[in-house]
Amino acid sequence: MTRPIRLEIDLPSIRHNFKTTRSRSQARHLFAVVKADAYGHGVLDTAKALADLADGFALLNIEDAVRLREAGITQPIALLEGPFDAAEAEAMAAYRIAGAIHSQQQIAWLAKGSAKQPVETWLKLNSGMNRLGFRPEEAPEALARLQSLPQAKTTTIMTHFATADDDYGVAEQWSRFAPVAAASGLAVSAANSAALFRHPQTHGDVGRPGIVLYGASPFEDSVGADIGLKPAMALSADIIAVQRLQPGDAVGYGRRFVADQPMRIGIVACGYADGYPRIAGNGAPVAVDGQASGLVGRVSMDMLAVDLSHLPQAGVGSRVELWGPNAPIERVAAASGTISYELMCAVAPRVPRIAHG
Numbered sequence: 091m092t093r094p095i096r097l098e099i100d101l102p103s104i105r106h107n108f109k110t111t112r113s114r115s116q117a118r119h120l121f122a123v124v125k126a127d128a129y130g131h132g133v134l135d136t137a138k139a140l141a142d143l144a145d146g147f148a149l150l151n152i153e154d155a156v157r158l159r160e161a162g163i164t165q166p167i168a169l170l171e172g173p174f175d176a177a178e179a180e181a182m183a184a185y186r187i188a189g190a191i192h193s194q195q196q197i198a199w200l201a202k203g204s205a206k207q208p209v210e211t212w213l214k215l216n217s218g219m220n221r222l223g224f225r226p227e228e229a230p231e232a233l234a235r236l237q238s239l240p241q242a243k244t245t246t247i248m249t250h251f252a253t254a255d256d257d258y259g260v261a262e263q264w265s266r267f268a269p270v271a272a273a274s275g276l277a278v279s280a281a282n283s284a285a286l287f288r289h290p291q292t293h294g295d296v297g298r299p300g301i302v303l304y305g306a307s308p309f310e311d312s313v314g315a316d317i318g319l320k321p322a323m324a325l326s327a328d329i330i331a332v333q334r335l336q337p338g339d340a341v342g343y344g345r346r347f348v349a350d351q352p353m354r355i356g357i358v359a360c361g362y363a364d365g366y367p368r369i370a371g372n373g374a375p376v377a378v379d380g381q382a383s384g385l386v387g388r389v390s391m392d393m394l395a396v397d398l399s400h401l402p403q404a405g406v407g408s409r410v411e412l413w414g415p416n417a418p419i420e421r422v423a424a425a426s427g428t429i430s431y432e433l434m435c436a437v438a439p440r441v442p443r444i445a446h447g
């Protein structure tokens with residue numbers, strides 16, 4: 091008998107979410123962001139599921155990009171941070187993989203390459219996030235330098251928003267980016283998921299949705315279902331033991347939870363070594379055989395406990411959804427002081443992953 095835990099990925103939900111995003115957005119093209127193994131959903135499965143829908147794919151490392159090419163993905167692929175050394179710039183040319191260019195160093199790597207096949211480049215502007223990119227006033231010179239290289243063909247100008255999901259909004263960054271973008275004559279790519287759902291003025295030529303494809307809301311005040319999305323990931327594990335508590339009995343390490351009335355609790359075969367956040371608070375939502383309940387006590391390495399007091403039918407063998415369609419990942423994240431993105435990416439390799447087509 092194998093340990094009763096599994097990560098299920100519903101590929102039709104990813105397709106649904108892509109179509110919903112398309113219908114909400116005015117961007118001419120949508121590149122599906124599949125970095126971090128498609129936010130834990132499996133980069134190959136996800137790309138294949140979207141192969142007839144997405145206009146392109148965006149990710150981080152060239153190894154994944156090459157895997158997509160070798161799996162028969164023919165759409166454009168863009169590396170969001172561009173090459174990390176000169177050899178990668180050459181490999182991008184060989185595999186027809188585009189990439190962001192955010193530094194003079196990267197331009198120098200391109201210049202060292204053979205010019206047999208130019209690399210498609212996206213000029214990356216730093217419009218206020220201050221991670222990567224040329225400042226707006228540096229952009230014309232960087233673009234001129236790129237355009238003088240036979241090794242590069244610059245098609246697109248891009249930037250990334252720090253606050254598209256919150257009340258600060260995108261106006262400040264957009265006002266820095268938009269004039270430079272317009273003057274460049276290049277295709278424009280700025281919108282992440284939050285901007286695609288909330289800031290239509292930024293949609294431009296290439297939208298870059300990530301989190302919404304996986305069915306989670308980028309906004310603090312909603313969950314995926316509220317904005318027409320279907321959660322594509324379900325982490326579930328079974329109850330392997332039941333305990334009855336009397337008032338004053340505690341659960342787990344540190345006695346973080348102490349019963350103040352008689353209780354029944356279920357011990358679930360999932361812990362922080364599986365990627366469930368140890369920091370999740372009492373009451374973090376779960377669904378036991380589809381019924382809402384909550385976490386009790388501190389999460390252990392391999393187990394956690396849930397309240398069964400109001401669920402007399404539940405017992406050993408009951409399936410507990412830790413997050414998924416019946417236990418929104420956004421709420422589990424909020425109960426853990428983080429965001430859905432981090433939970434999706436953190437599911438451990440020891441959890442078997444099953445993709446439903």
Ligand SMILES: *Cc1c(COP(=O)(O)O)cnc(C)c1O
Binds near residue numbers: 308
């Ligand atoms: C991750 C990423 C995205 C997608 O962000 P979401 O919030 O998941 O939509 C878009 N653009 C860039 C540059 C990124 O790094």
